[in-house]
Amino acid sequence: MSFEHRGHLPLDYHPVVYPGSVLRFRGPGHGLDAPYVLCLGGSETFGRFIYAPFAAQLDAALPWDVVNMGVMNAGLDVMMHDAAIQSALRGARAVVLQVTGAQNMTNRFYTVHPRRNDRFIKATTMLRTLYRDVDFTEFHFTRHLLTHLRGLSTDRFGVVAAELREAWVARMLAFLDRAPVPVHLLWLSRRHPDMAEPGGQLGHDPLFVTAEMLTQVAGRAASCTVAVSPAQQHAPATRGMFFAVREEAAARVLPGPDGHDLAARQLAALLA
Secondary structure, three states: OEEOOOOOOOOOOOOEEOOOOOOOEOOOOOOOOOOEEEEEEOHHHHOOOOOOOHHHHHHHHOOOEEEEEEOOOOOHHHHHHOHHHHHHHHHOOEEEEEOOOOOOOOOOOEEEOOOOOOEEEEEOHHHHHHOOOOOHHHOOEHHHHHHHHHHHOHHHHHHHHHHHHHHHHHHHHHHHHHOOOOEEEEEEOOOOOOOOOOOOOOOOOOOOOOHHHHHHHHOOOOEEEEEOOHHHHOOOOOOOOOOOHHHHHHHHOOOOHHHHHHHHHHHHHHHO
16 A cells, blocks of 8 residues: 655545555555455545545444545446455455446446546447437547537437446446445435436436436345435535635535535444
8 A cells, every 4th residue: 555645735635555556545544454344436435525524434433444445436347347446345344335326337338447437438339320410539528428418319318328327237236246245335415316317417426326226226235325414405515625716516516524424424323
């Protein structure tokens, strides 16, 4: 495990590197010999803009180390294929798996970067055939791509969304079936699973994941925790978050400290 030092930032994430991976994880780091709980997920688990993410609070509350291997903008691809994550998964006593969106995964319509899953790499023949009027070389990020496709045609986009949902369920079930230890699902978001998607826009993460989909996979998990803080509906969207001026838009779509506090309390009671 190694540490990386960076210049002055609104929040120091104390990034660490674990053997077998080039990814930078949220620090402080832990050795992977003693019993530990492993937290996997995307930007929410990493704790972007959050001083004390739920994983750090669990580390203080539980009698075991809690290792945070959340990856910024991750989908299931990086969690299922990164060597360090897979090694840590085999050595954990339990796993907290944040429910991530369906957009940042390779599927039958497009491929994503194997480590930076929010990066769009290329469209497949199926997508180019469905959207003959689109120049896919103009896109570098999955959300930008999907926003554009949705704006062009609701009907055609419905086909894409259905594929993303189907791929997400299959990938989640595969992860849960292969996991050698109990996996506790965590829904950490600004929206409830049963909240309808907003018209004309993609909405909050986890994108495209519905309550029905969550129910489909939760039966294979040890538990499923939903952490959506009611306080976020009344308090300023970024209260208690640390970010640069240019990052405010990104901060507004992520859960704030109240959401992390709620997740930590619920998980601590469950895991203890």
